[in-house]
Amino acid sequence: MNNYKALDILHFEKYYFTDTNKYARHFALVLLPSAIMNYQHNLLCFVITSKQETNYSLKLEKEKYRCFFGDSYACFRRRDIEDINDLSNKKQPVGALSKYGVKRAFNIIKGVLYGAGDLYMMATVIREWKKIRS
Amino acid sequence: MNKLEQTILYLLARAKEKGKNNLSKFELFKLLYLLEIESYKFTGKSFFNSSISFVRDKNGPISIDVYNALNLLKNEYINLTEEKKEDYEFSRHCISLKNKLNKTNLAESEKLFIDSIVESYISLPIKELKSIVYATEPMEKMLEAEKKKKVKVLKGEKLDFNCITLDEDVLDLIAA
Secondary structure, eight states: OOOOOTTEEEEEEEEEETTTTEEEEEEEEEEEOGGGSSSTTEEEEEEEESSOOSSSEEEEOTTTOTTOSSOEEEEOSOOEEEEGGGBOSSOSOOEEOOHHHHHHHHHHHHHHHHHHTOHHHHHHHHHHHHHHHO | OOHHHHHHHHHHHHHHHTTOSOEEHHHHHHHHHHHHHHHHHHHSSOTTTTOOOOEEETTEEEOHHHHHHHHHHTTTTEEEEEEEOTTOSSEEEEEEESSOOOOOOSOHHHHHHHHHHHHHHTTSOHHHHHHHHHTSHHHHHHHHHHHHHTOSOOTTOBOOGGGOOOOHHHHHHHHO
């Protein structure tokens, strides 16, 4: 079992986009760790991109997050199940959300999940993130 | 198969993946009780659509609905055996899966929620699991009533899940 936690920033050689069935090299933010996923090599992630895709994203400044080449955005409107075997050769995790980032991300994610009406996904994420915050 | 039966099988499968080949009845009752507690806490609703109830017994909450579900599952899906475990001096009734669980009708997010509960409690010794159960709001309310009535155990008394406080982050969302 890997030790990646919610809030870790990982770098994937092949990040899988569930909706388009395509792969691309990307950074990602862990939403739920492998320990509670059905398969031990899986993680539930948000993609991190260089473009702000929607309002439901969090800006991660290059100055604060040294792993990025430029300002980046964690996109919370979509989530994908990733395989740890698709991680790049970089030393992982490449970073983690700051305390301030966690607070802001948590508020956006709660809102997105509540809006989507998926009660148990919302409940699981709140429960898991609270464990890390405390 | 109803949701309770499916949840029992899923819990047993997850326990096995976490290195526990079986669960004692005590562990199973307490995990199902904590699942229901956390469901009320984080969604404001019963995980089982209020189709099961828990009553006070001398070692905490038990449920006739769970006994009934185990009876229905025992021939085809589960084994009921008696085993001695390290953390308890007497042997206990234990439950294990007969075969690998291939399919369940639980929603993906419901499974994740169960996984989150399993991850928190599955490795705890019986004593610690018991003290967590006794610290839940319905049990605290029951202990208070027992104190008031000056009885040791209000055996058979139904535990009240409506007294569970909603998590503050969930409350914030609803209020917003």
